[in-house]
Amino acid sequence: MERAEVAQPVPPAHGASRSCWIAPLFFLFALLLLLYNLGGPALFEPDEGRNAEIAREILLLGDWTTTHYNFTPRLEKPMFFYAVTALSYQLFGVSEWTARLPSALSGFAVVVAIFFFVRSALGFWPALWSGFVLATCIAHYAFSRIVKLDMTLSLFIVLALCAFYRASVEENRRRKRTAYLLMYAAAGVGTLVKGPIGFVLPGMIVFLYIVLRNRWSLLKEMELPWGIPLFVAIVAPWYAWAEMRNPGYLSYFLGQENFTRFLTPHFRRDKGWYFFSAVALVGFLPWSFLLPAMVKGIRRYRLDDLSLYLILWAVVPVIFYSFSSSKLAEYILPVFPALAILAGKTIAELLEDSSKRGLWHLSLPWTAQNLLVVYFAVGAIRPGILPRPMREAVLQSPGTVSALIGVVLVLLLVSAFAVRFVRARQPGKFLAVTALLFFFSFAFINRFIEPLSETRSYRELAEKAAPLIQAGDQLVVYDTFLASLPFYLRARAPIWYVWSGDKSNVMGSVYVAEEQPPPAAGYGKVLFTFDEFFKEWKGSDRRLLVFIKQKNLKQLGPVTVLEQVDEIAVAVNK
Numbered sequence: 001m002e003r004a005e006v007a008q009p010v011p012p013a014h015g016a017s018r019s020c021w022i023a024p025l026f027f028l029f030a031l032l033l034l035l036y037n038l039g040g041p042a043l044f045e046p047d048e049g050r051n052a053e054i055a056r057e058i059l060l061l062g063d064w065t066t067t068h069y070n071f072t073p074r075l076e077k078p079m080f081f082y083a084v085t086a087l088s089y090q091l092f093g094v095s096e097w098t099a100r101l102p103s104a105l106s107g108f109a110v111v112v113a114i115f116f117f118v119r120s121a122l123g124f125w126p127a128l129w130s131g132f133v134l135a136t137c138i139a140h141y142a143f144s145r146i147v148k149l150d151m152t153l154s155l156f157i158v159l160a161l162c163a164f165y166r167a168s169v170e171e172n173r174r175r176k177r178t179a180y181l182l183m184y185a186a187a188g189v190g191t192l193v194k195g196p197i198g199f200v201l202p203g204m205i206v207f208l209y210i211v212l213r214n215r216w217s218l219l220k221e222m223e224l225p226w227g228i229p230l231f232v233a234i235v236a237p238w239y240a241w242a243e244m245r246n247p248g249y250l251s252y253f254l255g256q257e258n259f260t261r262f263l264t265p266h267f268r269r270d271k272g273w274y275f276f277s278a279v280a281l282v283g284f285l286p287w288s289f290l291l292p293a294m295v296k297g298i299r300r301y302r303l304d305d306l307s308l309y310l311i312l313w314a315v316v317p318v319i320f321y322s323f324s325s326s327k328l329a330e331y332i333l334p335v336f337p338a339l340a341i342l343a344g345k346t347i348a349e350l351l352e353d354s355s356k357r358g359l360w361h362l363s364l365p366w367t368a369q370n371l372l373v374v375y376f377a378v379g380a381i382r383p384g385i386l387p388r389p390m391r392e393a394v395l396q397s398p399g400t401v402s403a404l405i406g407v408v409l410v411l412l413l414v415s416a417f418a419v420r421f422v423r424a425r426q427p428g429k430f431l432a433v434t435a436l437l438f439f440f441s442f443a444f445i446n447r448f449i450e451p452l453s454e455t456r457s458y459r460e461l462a463e464k465a466a467p468l469i470q471a472g473d474q475l476v477v478y479d480t481f482l483a484s485l486p487f488y489l490r491a492r493a494p495i496w497y498v499w500s501g502d503k504s505n506v507m508g509s510v511y512v513a514e515e516q517p518p519p520a521a522g523y524g525k526v527l528f529t530f531d532e533f534f535k536e537w538k539g540s541d542r543r544l545l546v547f548i549k550q551k552n553l554k555q556l557g558p559v560t561v562l563e564q565v566d567e568i569a570v571a572v573n574k
Helices: 022-035 047-061 080-092 096-121 124-136 138-143 150-169 173-194 197-213 224-245 249-263 275-283 287-300 305-322 335-352 356-381 388-395 400-423 427-454 459-468 485-489 510-515 530-539 550-556
Strands: 474-478 496-499 527-529 544-549 560-565 568-572
Touching: 022 096, 022 124, 022 427, 047 080, 047 096, 047 485, 080 096, 080 150, 080 173, 096 124, 096 138, 096 150, 096 335, 124 138, 124 335, 124 427, 138 150, 138 275, 138 335, 150 173, 150 197, 150 305, 173 197, 173 224, 197 305, 224 249, 275 287, 275 305, 275 335, 287 335, 287 356, 305 335, 335 356, 356 427, 459 485, 459 544, 459 560, 459 568, 474 550, 496 530, 527 530, 544 550, 550 568
Parallel strands: 474 496, 474 544, 496 527
Antiparallel strands: 544 568, 560 568
8 A cells, every 4th residue: 555645844934044043942932931930820729729739748648659638538630740740849849830840841842842743744944833833822821831630641642643643654664663662652651640531532533544544554563562561561550559559449530530521420510512612712822813724725735644634633632522521621732732733834834925815814813912912901901891800910910001011012013023024034033023922922911810810729818827827726628628728838737628428529529529538547537527527616625727718607606717818717716
């Protein structure tokens, strides 16, 4: 059978320099963009606070097998991401910055991987633009800066998909084998990050590509006798050890957290069938405005090998997850690298186009980004046009008006240079001013994120409560979930959680509510029903410091309130 035709590299724009300093400068830009003010915002509730605390408790308990939150086992996710975050704590200390660092570095690594993949397939300038589009699209930028597993998972799915395609077109036998083995290794680590989806998602894309291209011969060259044992050797030890330490772990994790989550609304995260299509469009902003040009480019040229592969890469996750009964925006993060490659290829072609068509299409993402900044700029003066949480952020952010004046001046200056460089066919300078635009835009918008985070975090509550805590006090959270509280209080013992005893979720966990596992060895009871707690409240000789919603204070009877932050009061029994 003839080998399928491979996409030919897009010729570089004239005058383009491939000097060795261009790529490193781009990598520096991407790294600075993702790391800028990374630790400034407080941990957003509930996911960031919970995940950051799980990693902190790895160091407290010395347990690198079983994840714990509030010293209680949680079996919803594997250990890998939390272990990497714990290592970040060990190296640089416990903070918001170190909690988010693994996600930021994963997001940066995806950008670098896409650059090298596209450079080998299409050429230098499409590679630069693909990496730039990916680093600056909303979804990739945002999820690179929060404490969640999904950007790390995306990294290994992307590595597996890139490795497969490189292997499928590689002529050198040694390099082909190396690429295939990298594919299996990446799928294995992805499985350690979040379970079977680490190999299921890339596996579906690869299989459909083989079917549609009728390249069944690839199955013979995919190094299955070496690759499958390599995959098993990476995945099996930790899962086996987790099962030994927590009998029933595999049954719960594979059954409840994967099949039940996908097939039933048990976890109450169902949304409309169109949800992920909308997420893809919004998450790819401002580059979504290039989609018409991307589609025209694919239709204008024959659907080559790489274009088909990228389309499958972008579409299959959206379709697959649309059938799921549990829908969260981060599930489709792996589609954005594929869209970025198609966009990068399109931008390189438009910059070669001598007609005004290229300038028109390129102006759309620029205009969208500028309008977003203008929206925030006007909102800084007239907060009423902003969503309610943003209004509070503006009012709490001194100097925003003076900052917006500077940003608007920069936008005007940069935009003028951008138009000039496009018309003069100077893609390097155009990329430079575009990078300047996006960096200043994101830096300006970040001024709103930090005060906004305070309205979605319990950092202030912890800071005000910390001086009230005395030696021997028992901390209690009453009938609510304050995910980041243990993290900010640097708790070294469990906080009691008071609940009804029959809810489907406690401390943000379905597993803990259903199984009520015993706490880590050496630590006392964590979960208390109302009746159990009131016995302690009335009869305990210990001082109980209770975090409770103000509306529930009357349930405690006569009580002393020591502090209140928003709706949460800090009460004491003695």
